[in-house]
Amino acid sequence: xxxxxxxxxxxxxxxxxxxxxxxxxxxxxxxxxxxxxxxxxxxxxxxxxxxxxxxxxxxxxxxxxxxxxxxxxxxxxxxxxxxxxxxxxxxxxxxxxxxxxxxxxxxxxxxxxxxxxxxxxxxxxxx
Numbered sequence: 001x002x003x004x005x006x007x008x009x010x011x012x013x014x015x016x017x018x019x020x021x022x023x024x025x026x027x028x029x030x031x032x033x034x035x036x037x038x039x040x041x042x043x044x045x046x047x048x049x050x051x052x053x054x055x056x057x058x059x060x061x062x063x064x065x066x067x068x069x070x071x072x073x074x075x076x077x078x079x080x081x082x083x084x085x086x087x088x089x090x091x092x093x094x095x096x097x098x099x100x101x102x103x104x105x106x107x108x109x110x111x112x113x114x115x116x117x118x119x120x121x122x123x124x125x126x127x
Contacts, residue, residue: 036066036092037058037067037068037070037086037089037092038058038066038067040055040058040070040092041055041057041058042054042055042097043092043097043099044097044098044099045072045084045099045101046098046099047100047102047103047104047105048102048103048104049104052072052101052104052105053073053074053075053082053105054072055073055099056071056073057070057071058070058071059071059083068085068086069084069085069086070083070084070086070089070099071083071084072084074105082105084101084105088101088102088103089101089102090102
């Protein structure tokens with residue numbers, strides 16, 4: 001193996017040059033305004049505790065107005081569609097196709113589901 005002489009650089013490299021070059025290479029993250037939620041169907045929705053679900057559709061409360069609600073599919077075995085207001089959205093990341101919302105979605109159980117669970121648990125415990 002041969003060796004080669006490492007000479008001085010023709011121009012010294014300063015910290016400012018390196019920082020300027022890095023600033024030109026790295027692009028700032030693209031995020032859209034939270035008020036503009038059109039075209040986010042299929043985006044993953046995350047909350048403070050992790051993944052929540054996926055956006056199925058975008059709707060508005062009044063006809064002709066810009067969209068103000070996203071419909072999120074949640075759950076693994078019991079699948080639900082939960083509406084999320086645009087005011088709850090903190091960030092929309094187009095590159096990663098993700099939406100970050102302020103709170104986790106908790107939907108109260110209806111009396112009908114509560115009654116079904118009671119009957120199921122009562123029938124399995126009696127045998």
